[in-house]
Amino acid sequence: MNAKELVQEKTTEVLTITSPLFKTPRSHLMEALSRGFGYNTFAAACADTDTIPGLFDADAFHSRYSVLESERQACTLSAVLKGYTMDLEFTVMGAPGPNALYRVVAAVKGPVLPAVVQFYLPSKIPSRFVNDTGFGDSVEWGHLRHGTWEGRFYGADTQNWGRASLARSIFAALY
Numbered sequence: 179m180n181a182k183e184l185v186q187e188k189t190t191e192v193l194t195i196t197s198p199l200f201k202t203p204r205s206h207l208m209e210a211l212s213r214g215f216g217y218n219t220f221a222a223a224c225a226d227t228d229t230i231p232g233l234f235d236a237d238a239f240h241s242r243y244s245v246l247e248s249e250r251q252a253c254t255l256s257a258v259l260k261g262y263t264m265d266l267e268f269t270v271m272g273a274p275g276p277n278a279l280y281r282v283v284a285a286v287k288g289p290v291l292p293a294v295v296q297f298y299l300p301s302k303i304p305s306r307f308v309n310d311t312g313f314g315d316s317v318e319w320g321h322l323r324h325g326t327w328e329g330r331f332y333g334a335d336t337q338n339w340g341r342a343s344l345a346r347s348i349f350a351a352l353y
Contacts, residue, residue: 179230181226182224186208189204193207195263201342202255210242210252214234215231215232236260239256255349261288262349265283267285278332279331282331284322284345284348286352293323294322298318299329299344322351
């Protein structure tokens with residue numbers, strides 16, 4: 179498999195995991211993955227049809243993605259590249275609407291999952307996230323315990339902003 183095919187395959191893998199949770203710019207991901215495989219750009223990876231890329235340099239990927247997007251986004255995708263996946267379930271409790279209450283369950287799987295992972299709850303509207311586990315989460319922090327966090331979210335923007343922000347926060351904490 180040449181460099182272009184390897185970058186495209188890894189891009190598809192990452193986007194398959196992240197697309198149900200949040201948007202990831204494909205071109206930036208391909209550029210950073212190319213850097214991880216030892217090429218300065220995706221165009222350089224495409225031009226090298228003879229060489230089989232060596233080991234993936236996760237630090238080079240992280241550094242490049244930090245420049246293209248942000249440090250937080252780089253941490254998020256670095257966790258995905260380490261093998262972490264996530265299912266987020268939002269269930270409306272009661273009547274839907276602008277002030278609806280949603281039950282949220284985040285379930286994470288990965289190669290090595292610590293018993294407790296502390297993460298920032300999304301900062302846009304932190305008071306809208308409420309702990310539901312009895313473990314004393316504040317409105318600023320959540321605790322992923324044995325791969326699971328449960329809570330509640332108030333507001334109509336849950337399915338877009340809430341899902342993406344919560345997923346990014348948890349993945350970044352796993353990096």
